[in-house]
Amino acid sequence: MVKHVRAEEPTSIAKIIRERRTIRSFTNEPVTKELIIDLLNDAVWAPTHGLRQPWRFLFVSTDEKERFIEYLLQAFPNDQQDKMRTYFHAQASAFLIVIMSEDPRPKQWEEDFAASAAMIQNFQLLAWERKLGVVWKTNNHNWDPKVRQLLGVKPGEKIVGFLHLGFFDSEQIPEPKPRTPAEEKLTLFENLKP
Numbered sequence: 637m638v639k640h641v642r643a644e645e646p647t648s649i650a651k652i653i654r655e656r657r658t659i660r661s662f663t664n665e666p667v668t669k670e671l672i673i674d675l676l677n678d679a680v681w682a683p684t685h686g687l688r689q690p691w692r693f694l695f696v697s698t699d700e701k702e703r704f705i706e707y708l709l710q711a712f713p714n715d716q717q718d719k720m721r722t723y724f725h726a727q728a729s730a731f732l733i734v735i736m737s738e739d740p741r742p743k744q745w746e747e748d749f750a751a752s753a754a755m756i757q758n759f760q761l762l763a764w765e766r767k768l769g770v771v772w773k774t775n776n777h778n779w780d781p782k783v784r785q786l787l788g789v790k791p792g793e794k795i796v797g798f799l800h801l802g803f804f805d806s807e808q809i810p811e812p813k814p815r816t817p818a819e820e821k822l823t824l825f826e827n828l829k830p
């Protein structure tokens with residue numbers, strides 16, 4: 637019988653899950669569509685109820701970044717454009733926008749949102765393995781009708797993640813933010829007091 641004992645060394649999956657950090661500063665190495673398609677073709681093996689695969693993607697490569705930022709700035713008031721230009725330039729080398737189709741049925745909506753999040757985490761872990769850093773951004777502009785329109789997000793769709801991407805320097809990985817041990821959030825049935 638297989639015993640489910642903890643290995644002396646973390647498995648490679650546990651290692652990557654623990655080591656992955658949100659990365660906010662990137663090198664100049666360009667991010668190409670070939671790499672992103674490769675990563676996404678693994679990430680989409682996430683669980684998805686009813687095999688609905690509710691996601692689609694908009695990718696902006698490093699080569700297109702400058703033109704994309706100027707395009708997107710149209711959505712922002714004049715007095716915010718300089719700030720947003722600096723922000724987008726400084727905080728991404730490329731962008732991947734994950735768009736989910738919104739099922740009007742609440743159960744299916746939740747399942748689809750959960751599947752999209754699982755797929756994004758797959759992507760983040762796969763990217764980490766290739767030294768491609770990710771910040772999963774949920775800034776207010778993800779809900780802005782002007783941003784949605786410029787990005788071709790249709791009624792009945794939502795932006796789940798505006799991912800800022802770029803290669804990272806292994807010497808400059810942020811310190812981990814320790815997690816609460818699961819035991820502190822775990823109730824054993826023997827102690828359950830409803």
Ligand SMILES: Cc1cc2nc3c(=O)[nH]c(=O)nc-3n(C[C@H](O)[C@H](O)[C@H](O)COP(=O)(O)O)c2cc1C
Nearest residue numbers: 656657658659660771772773774775810811812813
């Ligand atoms: C759904 C979601 C939304 C997030 N939105 C943002 C965001 O808008 N801006 C940001 O800087 N980080 C964002 N993050 C990244 C978290 O801040 C980050 O995961 C957290 O600080 C823990 O750091 P770590 O990923 O390095 O462990 C988001 C993460 C998730 C899962």
